[in-house]
Amino acid sequence: xxxxxxxxxxxxxxxxxxxxxxxxxxxxxxxxxxxxxxxxxxxxxxxxxxxxxxxxxxxxxxxxxxxxxxxxxxxxxxxxxxxxxxxxxxxxxxxxxxxxxxxxxxxxxxxxxxxxxxxxxxxxxxxxxxxxxxxxxxxxxxxxxxxxxxxxxxxxxxxxxxxxxxxxxxxxxxxxxxxxxx
Amino acid sequence: xxxxxxxxxxxxxxxxxxxxxxxxxxxxxxxxxxxxxxxxxxxxxxxxxxxxxxxxxxxxxxxxxxxxxxxxxxxxxxxxxxxxxxxxxxxxxxxxxxxxxxxxxxxxxxxxxxxxxxxxxxxxxxxxxxxxxxxxxxxxxxxxxxxxxxxxxxxxxxxxxxxxxxxxxxxxxxxxxxxxxxxxxxxxxxxxxxxxxxxxxxxxxx
Numbered sequence: 001x002x003x004x005x006x007x008x009x010x011x012x013x014x015x016x017x018x019x020x021x022x023x024x025x026x027x028x029x030x031x032x033x034x035x036x037x038x039x040x041x042x043x044x045x046x047x048x049x050x051x052x053x054x055x056x057x058x059x060x061x062x063x064x065x066x067x068x069x070x071x072x073x074x075x076x077x078x079x080x081x082x083x084x085x086x087x088x089x090x091x092x093x094x095x096x097x098x099x100x101x102x103x104x105x106x107x108x109x110x111x112x113x114x115x116x117x118x119x120x121x122x123x124x125x126x127x128x129x130x131x132x133x134x135x136x137x138x139x140x141x142x143x144x145x146x147x148x149x150x151x152x153x154x155x156x157x158x159x160x161x162x163x164x165x166x167x168x169x170x171x172x173x174x175x176x177x178x179x180x181x182x
Numbered sequence: 183x184x185x186x187x188x189x190x191x192x193x194x195x196x197x198x199x200x201x202x203x204x205x206x207x208x209x210x211x212x213x214x215x216x217x218x219x220x221x222x223x224x225x226x227x228x229x230x231x232x233x234x235x236x237x238x239x240x241x242x243x244x245x246x247x248x249x250x251x252x253x254x255x256x257x258x259x260x261x262x263x264x265x266x267x268x269x270x271x272x273x274x275x276x277x278x279x280x281x282x283x284x285x286x287x288x289x290x291x292x293x294x295x296x297x298x299x300x301x302x303x304x305x306x307x308x309x310x311x312x313x314x315x316x317x318x319x320x321x322x323x324x325x326x327x328x329x330x331x332x333x334x335x336x337x338x339x340x341x342x343x344x345x346x347x348x349x350x351x352x353x354x355x356x357x358x359x360x361x362x363x364x365x366x367x368x369x370x371x372x373x374x375x376x377x378x379x380x381x382x383x384x385x386x387x388x
Contacts, residue, residue, distance in 0.1 A: 090379030
């Protein structure tokens with residue numbers, strides 16, 4: 001579930017993305033309700049990480065992780081790097097995804113992300129992100145935006161879905177409102 | 183036929199070209215055996231190697247320079263090595279479109295690459311012919327305009343090639359039109375020092 005993860009901080013710019021509008025520098029106030037993220041910056045950045053302090057997975061949850069799906073027509077992530085606990089995985093180039101319709105990265109051996117264990121997935125967001133203002137300074141129609149500290153900022157969307165299963169110790173942890181924080 | 187190549191639809195290659203799996207598997211085995219011998223006593227550590235192991239990953243663009251990028255002793259991100267496989271061709275005719283990032287077009291120390299082909303990941307193909315050199319081994323000109331008939335074409339070699347550390351690699355092409363192009367080397371890469379890929383930023387220079 002996306003509520004177990006923090007995406008890149010800019011996704012939280014607006015409540016429209018399931019999070020709470022923030023004031024100040026991008027942070028991780030509440031997790032979003034879905035895997036879609038809004039990117040306002042290119043380059044190396046967090047894609048997904050545990051939602052608790054220290055990027056840890058919430059207590060009483062365990063994840064069986066098999067891969068990542070990128071269900072977009074256009075792909076923006078070119079490279080990833082990840083860490084589970086103290087186990088570091090090297091950089092992987094993903095541009096082969098451009099040959100596929102709805103690509104996925106599947107691990108030959110799955111991984112267990114244990115409760116209260118840190119995990120981070122970093123990625124390189126290629127861009128370019130379109131400029132909100134056109135050559136004459138006027139706002140261009142059709143450019144997706146996200147509210148960044150009260151300012152409409154041009155962004156690109158990318159949905160990154162963790163494939164696998166999540167297991168929980170107490171059933172009421174999974175019985176809240178759909179899309180709610182855990 | 184050995185030593186040949188095939189132009190095909192990359193989306194279909196794994197379905198309709200079972201030889202590809204064998205080529206890939208045998209190249210991977212050969213590359214790991216070579217690395218085990220060259221980098222002894224390190225052993226193969228896969229995607230998450232420890233300090234006593236060497237690692238495996240996809241071929242990274244940071245090991246290469248693209249069209250118009252020149253060698254620099256003090257690497258500056260994005261100016262003298264590729265961050266992604268995307269390039270913008272700003273010149274036509276016979277051009278060097280890919281070469282090792284180190285001086286003289288050399289693959290960096292501590293990296294070995296297994297190359298089984300090239301995937302052309304754009305709708306518009308802007309090159310008509312390629313020529314490749316790996317160390318002192320020259321591969322002749324290959325016309326690839328058949329690729330225009332396919333959606334996402336790829337050139338698959340029937341025998342893979344090993345680009346060894348500290349050996350030269352050049353890929354030349356005849357560019358027909360200026361514009362963006364994404365050409366992806368298909369294969370795998372082994373790295374002797376795990377930390378270089380485990381702690382550097384994605385897209386960063388190596």
